[in-house]
Amino acid sequence: MTAKPLDPTRTDRTAWITLATLAAAYGVHALDRSIFTLLVEPIKRELALSDAQLGLLTGLAFAIFYAALGLPMARLADRWNRKRLIIISIVIFSAATVASGMAGGFVSLLLARVLVGIGEAGPTPASVSILSDRFPPARRPLAMSLFIAGALCGTTAGLLAISLFGANVSWRTVFWGAGAGGLIVALVVALVIREPQRRATEAAHEHFGTAMAGLLRIPSFRWISIGSGLFSALIVSVQGWVPAFLTRSHGFDRNHIVLFLALAWGVGGVVGVTVLGALTNWIRKRGGPAVLISVAGLIVVTVAVLAVALSTPSTPLCVAALAVAFFLMPASQGPTFALVQDMTPPQRRATATALLQLISNGIGLGLGPLATGALSDALRPHLGSASLRAALLWVVVAAGAAGAAAMVLAARRIVGDLAREDTLARAPALEPAAS
Template sequence: MAENAGVSDTSDGSFITPNYRRYALGLLTAVYTVNYVDRQILSILLEPIKIELSLSDTQLGLLFTTFGIFYATLGLPIAMLADRTNRRNVITAAMTIFSGMTVACGFVTSFWQLMLARILVGVGEAGSSPPSHSMIADMYEPKSRATALATFSLGVNLGIFAGFIIGGYVVQWYDWRTAFFVVGLPGLVLAVLVRITLREPPRGHSEGRVEDSDKEVAPTIFDVLRFLLAQPSFRHIAAGATLVSFVGYGAVAWLPAFLIRSHGMEVGDIGLALALIIGISGGLGTYGAGLLADRLGQGDVRWYMWVVAIAGFAAFPFGFSVYLVDNLAIALALFVVPAAAGSLYLGPSLAMTQGLAPLKMRAAASALLLFILNIIGLGLGPQAVGIVSDLLEPTYGVESLRYALLVMTPFGLWGAVHFYLAARTLGADLERAQLAPAA
């Protein structure tokens, strides 16, 4: 069948059996895992790259900033394309680009070459998540959507787990260039599997709201912005996610360097420790939050946001204390709690964003949320830590990074407040979205 204008492979969605849904969700989660491995591998490699290429902390932070800017800004136009055309093909092309450019990172010989390669990784990754969110929403009905999107979001934790394990040991046994090759090549194989086995679901299938794609006019980016930003709950979700990701991206990017400088850990040991903490406790938090929100949300939809807010308030004192203790074992033990809470906002936030958007705005709605949180969280979080660390270095020396990370932590508490505020208007905003035209 034709694959333009959003035409599905099977218009009635009869192929979406329970087994197929599980397979598709698993495959998209694998895509997101590879996406996150390629994104986060740089964190564990910062120190050897800094030494070989003679870079400052500000330059290292700039690698994350430039990645974040292109990743965030290109997500919106690519999502608009995904709302009009075959989402599987968009994901396939995106995977090919970001995996290929990750491999290219292993060949660079200067800061500028590395920055260009990382920018192109960001360009590719911009096209992966929004179409995936939209496809999952079309396969899973609202009452199980947060769990499905939380499962998809496990790619964050699995990706960090794999990135730290692979990166930590490969750089210890070989070098940082080999680490880029090892994590980049599997994505090219997975892109072929996506193209061959994943099928395009009818839009709105999970809610019985399938529209005639040929007759409906696709919304413009201004339509999407106008509709979503008019909803108080979306504004608070976006603000909360942005602040939490600002802290999270900064911490994950710089924790390996912090553990090397302040606690004298070896790179391989850091990779194993952070992989276990973020991968296991973070994964349990991410999946558990989606499952809990779906269960409690059946009685009161506000629980989708309350779950996230409560976790943020509870995790703050633990996250703050990580940078105050000198004992390595205690610091790692304290980090378990913020690691569990760090990405648990994803499932409920993405599910509610999909619910707050009309059918043909769903990929764009996810892209808008990702744009807001990534332009600040990913684009500025690691960079802010690097700049503050350089500014504090004359006073605190090697411990400057410890205090740079410490001063960023309270932004997560501010984010929890926004999730609490989002709950107040969530029910009314969801009802308004259900009454909106499909396009």
């Protein structure tokens, strides 16, 4: 069934129910992705895997298919029924997660991870597109922030489950439970979500290359994507290397690290993305440039707080500063998702989300952790065990400064981009700046 078109003056109960359901779907998406990295050691012992095989399972086996299929899946979402695509995708990656728990060796586990990557390529662009049709522009920053909070809840659930039950429950049982939860969420999506009517369909059959070229011709879209990628490099580097940093520099053990990440990144991140998403709704009344300047400011403050965490010899101060940074770091995604939806015609919205994620993940995952590790190795002969601390600090400052600058450049172009006749003809404009 297709729902009625969105009333641009209000947000009804259906919109909030849709948001809660899609956030839950994003949560199982994040849970299925995160638990594998937390279960590497017991999987390695039971299946007798090498570190190289584990690297393939945690990285390329998932990432190649996830990245390669992101844009085709998004284009399908722009042309086809988004609800059905989300359901099919959740069923695929949830069933593959269950299959991961049944793996008898490297090959079967590799095939399961490939299927997880294929399934997880579909839901996010389609979900963001649906939410953009359900929520008017003035409320999109908060809606997108709450959607992002769903992923943080999923990651937190994985961390807490491993922390509380990891020693007493088989890794296979964890996969089976996570996969079963995903299948239940797929059923809820089927029963609850209604496909909204798109507000423009005249170009629904445009060529894929035309859609891509149209997006890449928007200067502010390019700068937002680059800025998001650079900030992602900072975030992924911190996520990937802070556990080792806490172990080497502050003597943390594995259980304390998992519990700290669950509370700081999970709970703190959810609170941060919700509170700052609501604040962005207010900032948005002053126009798109104000939102992007606030994101740039968020990045600068995050860099400053992380600089304290990485520089201080005091463990309590380090932990407190990291907690503040984890409160801030996820908050940029909601506003940037919302702005990209505002500047994009409805028939390109899922494609725009996937392209933003592709550029962001390409820069973030491709540069951040690798640059940190390589720099730490290069500094080790001079700094010894402090090399990781210095490498993280340099990457955080460089990526953060460049990311903030990119957001400022986007702010300078966004009003002109939204004023283009071919964009305004089919996309809702941002509210004018307050006088």
